[in-house]
Amino acid sequence: MTIQGKVVAMTGAGRGIGRATAIYLAARGARVVLGARSETELLDVAKEIERAGGDAALRSTDVTRRTDLESLIRLGRDRFGSVDVIVNNAGIGPISRFDALRVEDWDAMIDVNLRGALYGIAAALPVFAQQGKGHVINVISTAGLKIVPTMGVYAATKNALRTATEALRQEAGAKLRVTEVSPGFIDTSFADSSITNPDVKAMINQQKERLAISPNAIARAIAFAIEQPEDVEIGSVVVRPTAQD
Numbered sequence: 001m002t003i004q005g006k007v008v009a010m011t012g013a014g015r016g017i018g019r020a021t022a023i024y025l026a027a028r029g030a031r032v033v034l035g036a037r038s039e040t041e042l043l044d045v046a047k048e049i050e051r052a053g054g055d056a057a058l059r060s061t062d063v064t065r066r067t068d069l070e071s072l073i074r075l076g077r078d079r080f081g082s083v084d085v086i087v088n089n090a091g092i093g094p095i096s097r098f099d100a101l102r103v104e105d106w107d108a109m110i111d112v113n114l115r116g117a118l119y120g121i122a123a124a125l126p127v128f129a130q131q132g133k134g135h136v137i138n139v140i141s142t143a144g145l146k147i148v149p150t151m152g153v154y155a156a157t158k159n160a161l162r163t164a165t166e167a168l169r170q171e172a173g174a175k176l177r178v179t180e181v182s183p184g185f186i187d188t189s190f191a192d193s194s195i196t197n198p199d200v201k202a203m204i205n206q207q208k209e210r211l212a213i214s215p216n217a218i219a220r221a222i223a224f225a226i227e228q229p230e231d232v233e234i235g236s237v238v239v240r241p242t243a244q245d
Contacts, residue, residue, distance in 0.1 A: 003227050004029030007080045009072055011063050011120060013091035014041030016188030017139065017215045021087065024219035025053030025226070033076040033083065035061030035068070036090070055080070063090045063116030069123040077127065085135040085226055086124040088117035093143075095150045095204075096197040105196060106153045113157035118164065128176055133230065135177040137222060138156075140166045142184040142240050150200050169235060177233045179225040184240025187212035211241045 008025055012018040014036035020033045026049040034042045034056055042058040049056040057079040061068045076083040092112045094105035117138055128134025143151045144158035162180060169178035185208055195201040217239050225234040 001030070003223060005031070006084040006226060007031045007033065007082050008085040008087060008226070009033040009035065009076045009083050009124070010087040010089055011035045011061060011069075011072070011116065012139075013045060013058075014038045017183060017186060017218045018087075018089045019045050020215035021089070021219040021222050021224045022056070022217045023049060023052075025223060026056060027052060029054075030079045030226075031055040031142050032057075033072060033079070034058040034107065035063075035072040037062050043168060049162050054108050061090075063088075063119060063127060064111045066122065068226050069116075069119045073123045073127055082131060083124065083127055083134070084131075086120050086135060087137045087139065087222060088120040089139040091141075093151075093194040094196045095154045095156050096195075096200055097150055098152055100197060102196065109153055109157045113154070114160050114164075116181065117161050121164075125176075133175045134177070135226060136165075136168065137181060137225060138162075139218070139222075140165070140180050140182045142182050142238060142244070145182060145238070146219060146245070150197075150203075169233070174231070177225075177228075177230075178235050179217060179222075180236050181221050181225070182236070182238045182240075183218050183245045184238075185211040185213070188215055213239075213241045 006031045009192045013022045013034040026032050036042050039060040046056040046058050053110050059072050061072050096102045140162050141158040143155045147155050165180045172178050221237045
């Protein structure tokens with residue numbers, strides 16, 4: 001039951017949950033392979049990890065491009081010799097009411113939240129099959145567990161990924177572990193960086209100020225799933241503020 005020495009590739013690693021998780025896992029001995037669109041943010045995370053004595057590799061990664069995910073996995077193998085875990089964490093949430101007709105935002109959420117995670121799975125599975133073991137962790141959302149106005153398309157992308165994750169778990173056999181982690185309100189810049197509707201952004205930020213918990217809570221949940229013995233799978237974890245409905 002250890003994280004020491006495991007190679008963990010992660011998307012959305014430049015900020016928020018991804019950043020917190022990368023730093024937390026590296027502090028516990030994992031070697032992390034960082035992917036995000038902003039190389040500047042990735043360099044900042046890598047420097048923090050390395051200053052603390054950890055190991056990190058990074059590559060600018062746009063999850064809407066399948067070749068970027070393949071390159072991220074290849075970087076992990078080239079740098080560290082293997083990839084034990086992929087954390088499909090990248091996500092966006094430009095939420096709005098349906099009648100706002102922000103169709104480009106709908107397309108973007110489908111591309112990043114669903115297609116991006118599927119590309120990560122596609123990049124990792126051949127490597128896991130060759131190694132005879134591996135672990136897929138998909139970061140989903142409590143938005144798919146309680147459906148509310150403005151979050152229709154966002155929740156739909158997350159529930160599509162939830163369905164795909166469960167199907168993968170059933171197909172996986174004894175050597176591949178599959179985990180879904182559903183965060184609730186987390187204290188990140190997610191709303192400011194994702195939401196394009198100013199009224200919705202203000203509403204979400206007000207809720208965040210009232211409810212949000214640290215992204216380290218998600219980092220601990222991911223670490224818990226990884227550190228289990230190879231024959232133990234944590235299938236689903238929901239992590240939310242105690243005050244969240």
